[in-house]
């Protein structure tokens with residue numbers, strides 16, 4: 229999703245820009261530290277908001293853009309994510 233966003237808003241095709249690479253590394257670190265591990269719902273529905281505010285705002289912007297586009301680019305992942313969101 230970060231790639232989709234960065235491609236349109238920042239560098240075009242290819243690698244992520246520095247800011248998006250930082251955001252991706254941060255998101256992966258938060259996921260690795262997630263206390264709910266494999267049983268988690270989607271981050272948007274989580275009771276624990278573990279992102280620091282600046283990163284949270286960035287990832288929300290990415291999700292707002294890339295979320296609807298995921299249905300076109302990665303339909304299976306998009307449906308699995310929607311199903312994850314049904315979990316409490």
Ligand SMILES: [Zn+2]
Nearest residue numbers: 234238245248
């Ligand atoms: Zn970028």
